[in-house]
Amino acid sequence: MSELLDAFAIAGKAFFGFQAIFFALLAIGINVHFGYTGLLNFGQIAFAMLGGFGIAISVSMWGLPFWVGVLVGVAAAVVLALLLGLPTLRLRADYLSIVTIAAAEGLRLLFRSVSATPVTGGTRGLSAFNADFINLAPWDPAGRHQILGTSWSGGELWVALIGWLLVTVFSLLVWQLMRSPWGRVVKAIREDEDAVRALGKNVYAYKMQALVLGGVIGAFGGMVYAVATGSAIPDQYQNANTFLAYAALILGGAARVLGPVIGSMLLLFILQFADTGLRALIDNGIIPEALLSSTDVAQIRFVLVGLGLMLLLVFRPQGIFGDRREVMLDAR
Amino acid sequence: MGTSARRRPSRWLPGRRPLVLTLLLAAFTMALAMLMPGVASAANEAVTGTLQTSRSGPIAGVPVTVETAAGDPVDTAETDEDGRFSVPVPGPGEYEVTIDPEALPDGVELGERGESLTVTVGPNRAQPVLFGLADGTSNAGGGSVEAVQLLVDGIRFGLLIAVCAVGLSLIYGTTGLTNFAHGELVTIGAVVAWYINVQGGIPLIPATIIAMIVGAAVGALNELAIWRPLRRRGTGLVAALVVSIGLSMLLRYLVQIVYGGFSSPYADFQTQRTIDYGVFTMTNRSLASIVISVVVLVLVALMLQRTAIGKAMRAVADNRDLAASSGIDVNRVILVVWMMGGALATLGGVLLGLSDQVQWDMGFRLLLLMFAGVTLGGLGTAYGALVGSLIVGVFVQMSTLVIPSDVKYVGGLLLLIVILVLRPQGILGSRARIG
Numbered sequence: 001m002s003e004l005l006d007a008f009a010i011a012g013k014a015f016f017g018f019q020a021i022f023f024a025l026l027a028i029g030i031n032v033h034f035g036y037t038g039l040l041n042f043g044q045i046a047f048a049m050l051g052g053f054g055i056a057i058s059v060s061m062w063g064l065p066f067w068v069g070v071l072v073g074v075a076a077a078v079v080l081a082l083l084l085g086l087p088t089l090r091l092r093a094d095y096l097s098i099v100t101i102a103a104a105e106g107l108r109l110l111f112r113s114v115s116a117t118p119v120t121g122g123t124r125g126l127s128a129f130n131a132d133f134i135n136l137a138p139w140d141p142a143g144r145h146q147i148l149g150t151s152w153s154g155g156e157l158w159v160a161l162i163g164w165l166l167v168t169v170f171s172l173l174v175w176q177l178m179r180s181p182w183g184r185v186v187k188a189i190r191e192d193e194d195a196v197r198a199l200g201k202n203v204y205a206y207k208m209q210a211l212v213l214g215g216v217i218g219a220f221g222g223m224v225y226a227v228a229t230g231s232a233i234p235d236q237y238q239n240a241n242t243f244l245a246y247a248a249l250i251l252g253g254a255a256r257v258l259g260p261v262i263g264s265m266l267l268l269f270i271l272q273f274a275d276t277g278l279r280a281l282i283d284n285g286i287i288p289e290a291l292l293s294s295t296d297v298a299q300i301r302f303v304l305v306g307l308g309l310m311l312l313l314v315f316r317p318q319g320i321f322g323d324r325r326e327v328m329l330d331a332r
Numbered sequence: 333m334g335t336s337a338r339r340r341p342s343r344w345l346p347g348r349r350p351l352v353l354t355l356l357l358a359a360f361t362m363a364l365a366m367l368m369p370g371v372a373s374a375a376n377e378a379v380t381g382t383l384q385t386s387r388s389g390p391i392a393g394v395p396v397t398v399e400t401a402a403g404d405p406v407d408t409a410e411t412d413e414d415g416r417f418s419v420p421v422p423g424p425g426e427y428e429v430t431i432d433p434e435a436l437p438d439g440v441e442l443g444e445r446g447e448s449l450t451v452t453v454g455p456n457r458a459q460p461v462l463f464g465l466a467d468g469t470s471n472a473g474g475g476s477v478e479a480v481q482l483l484v485d486g487i488r489f490g491l492l493i494a495v496c497a498v499g500l501s502l503i504y505g506t507t508g509l510t511n512f513a514h515g516e517l518v519t520i521g522a523v524v525a526w527y528i529n530v531q532g533g534i535p536l537i538p539a540t541i542i543a544m545i546v547g548a549a550v551g552a553l554n555e556l557a558i559w560r561p562l563r564r565r566g567t568g569l570v571a572a573l574v575v576s577i578g579l580s581m582l583l584r585y586l587v588q589i590v591y592g593g594f595s596s597p598y599a600d601f602q603t604q605r606t607i608d609y610g611v612f613t614m615t616n617r618s619l620a621s622i623v624i625s626v627v628v629l630v631l632v633a634l635m636l637q638r639t640a641i642g643k644a645m646r647a648v649a650d651n652r653d654l655a656a657s658s659g660i661d662v663n664r665v666i667l668v669v670w671m672m673g674g675a676l677a678t679l680g681g682v683l684l685g686l687s688d689q690v691q692w693d694m695g696f697r698l699l700l701l702m703f704a705g706v707t708l709g710g711l712g713t714a715y716g717a718l719v720g721s722l723i724v725g726v727f728v729q730m731s732t733l734v735i736p737s738d739v740k741y742v743g744g745l746l747l748l749i750v751i752l753v754l755r756p757q758g759i760l761g762s763r764a765r766i767g
Contacts (some may be wrong), residue, residue, distance in 0.1 A: 040573070040727050041584075042569065042577075083749075084749075085751040086753070087749060087752045087756070088752060090756075091752070091756050092572065093570060093710075094510045094569075095707070095752060095756065097510065097573065098510070098703045098707060098748070099748065099749055099752060101703075102700050102703065102704065102745040102748055102749070103745065103749070105697075105700055105741075105743065106742040106745035106746065108741050109738075109739060109741055109742050110739055113736060113738045113739045114736060114738055115735075115736045115739065116739075117740075150374075169400075190423050205684065243577055243578075243581055246574065247579070250574070278659050291401065292589075296589045297587040299589045300589065302581050302582075302584075302585040303581070303585045303586055303589070304579075305581060305672075306577075306578045306579065306580070306581030306582030306583075306584075306585070307578065307582050308578070309574065309575070309577065309578030309581070310558075310579055311489070313567075313575045313578065313594065314397035314562065314565070314567065314571075314575065315573050315575050317571055
């Protein structure tokens with residue numbers, strides 16, 4: 001029983017930890033793309049990777065200040081969004097999806113390749129670039145803090161605080177934007193692109209703006225992840241993360257301001273609880289070793305997410321908070 | 333058949349769900365899934381490997397010594413006439429494998445990795461050890477010879493992608509579904525063939541045929557258990573696309589749990605010496621891969637052109653409502669497309685496993701190149717998939733002339749983006765399809 005409580009406490013930490021922030025920011029970006037504008041961006045993790053490596057390369061390799069690194073990451077994300085959007089935003093939705101997933105995988109392969117090692121550190125990645133940021137913490141970054149039975153280091157707490165601040169800021173931004181005339185045009189594009197075009201709006205430009213905005217939010221997610229882990233490794237930015245963020249968004253409810261945030265917290269909680277719980281059950285022999293060994297638990301989580309994503313889409317596409325009429329399910 | 337004319341005009345046509353068949357197939361697949369770990373755990377841990385170079389062929393009679401990480405001797409063995417060795421070890425853990433460089437024939441030298449290698453053996457795994465022997469051929473040949481070599485290799489790879497991608501393109505053409513789980517059909521096919529071949533001890537060719545039947549069943553199960561019911565519910569295409577991503581994750585990580593994160597070769601055709609054709613060299617298994625791909629693709633083309641079901645497929649892909657109203661049973665055609673796609677993906681998976689070994693995410697990595705090929709040729713057209721895949725395969729291999737080989741896939745993905753700028757409908761596609 002105490003193990004179950006421990007699992008609950010560890011999962012509770014995941015509820016507020018940097019990974020929930022990471023997925024929340026990815027999902028807020030995807031919400032701008034998919035939820036509001038109807039763009040199928042399956043390469044969100046590439047934006048996060050550029051954000052994380054923007055800081056890592058600027059600080060570790062070029063010796064620039066931390067905040068310049070943040071700007072580099074944002075600029076890289078903007079450039080990527082323009083590059084991806086230019087050829088595909090005039091085409092049907094699934095073309096963007098294929099190109100973005102291809103770009104994300106291609107960029108990861110490029111970053112981990114031998115020839116990129118002098119810049120990105122190759123498969124081993126880069127580290128030691130977050131000291132400037134961690135030392136800004138108003139408390140001792142190395143000290144331990146007990147909060148509701150979970151243990152946090154000062155640095156973790158500082159990253160989490162700033163991360164949730166970012167999530168709040170971007171949620172407010174999305175909320176205000178979607179109430180503005182710009183937001184109404186973007187949502188109209190999701191519903192009927194031709195009608196918007198007939199009203200004289202430049203659909204292509206609006207889609208591009210949405211793609212850039214969502215991509216930059218995703219880049220901030222990557223920065224939080226890189227700063228929190230203190231390292232940037234290309235293989236951390238696997239395509240599966242994009243789909244985890246999609247699962248979080250759809251779980252919470254697409255086209256809702258708080259949908260991606262609540263969805264990410266819940267997803268991380270479920271994943272961590274399943275992980276710790278399954279390990280405890282296996283260690284205690286309740287689940288026989290022959291059926292499932294503890295090394296398989298990490299994969300089981302992805303199996304569950306895949307299954308959950310399918311079931312959600314089929315039976316409750318609007319998620320917890322969403323409105324079924326607002327969820328973009330038909331390609332134009 | 334006549335009833336289909338009265339169905340409402342929709343991209344996703346309703347149809348009757350043969351629930352019994354679905355359950356039977358599900359039960360069969362479950363049984364198979366339960367069987368596999370059982371088969372896997374019957375084997376014991378070992379280190380295996382093959383000593384060969386392209387010029388000398390397999391090297392026999394080389395003593396191989398295996399020690400534990402602490403230096404305790406485990407066993408010694410000699411390579412057989414196929415150059416192979418296999419030394420059983422007491423359990424999972426780290427082992428040091430040493431070969432005797434004195435016993436190597438003239439002209440063959442140790443590679444950069446030296447005479448001793450430390451390997452980690454997983455539970456129930458025959459861990460392959462790669463010594464990387466050198467015989468001076470790796471850097472031989474001028475630029476043009478190398479280009480021809482890469483061209484031939486690119487044609488092999490492109491044909492392989494085409495075999496996998498024909499199903500993807502036909503499924504897109506007939507149902508409108510962008511199936512992100514198609515790569516898993518490739519992986520499942522290759523892994524099923526691996527279990528039948530390596531664990532079951534059946535030669536690879538019959539094993540492949542059995543695996544293709546299983547692959548067709550998996551394809552049919554996809555259609556009957558998921559996509560046909562979803563079409564009946566009127567699920568939108570974007571929702572279906574995200575469902576296919578969920579399915580892809582589900583299957584991919586299930587394969588990793590059942591099969592493991594290792595890469596293993598098939599038991600047959602591993603020890604082949606390359607044959608010199610003048611301007612290029614090739615192993616017989618690469619040649620066979622090309623011949624099999626060409627024959628299969630010609631058969632597919634003949635089927636599409638000459639047979640009734642092939643004509644029906646093209647009709648459904650061209651205009652589904654018109655096909656339905658002229659008496660074609662659209663759901664039956666789609667089922668056949670899925671079964672064919674599953675069988676072809678399996679064959680492609682086995683061919684890929686022959687050249688690159690079997691891995692849990694091999695299909696997913698190939699998927700993006702399949703998409704590149706299919707988009708390049710024109711989404712939804714069977715012949716477009718063929719032409720596009722061939723171009724992607726050749727481009728990916730030839731690009732290693734100028735870029736390092738570990739980023740060669742990036743070149744293929746870049747080609748996809750460039751093509752979409754220049755000619756979004758693809759080489760053989762029609763403008764109406766791209767929106």
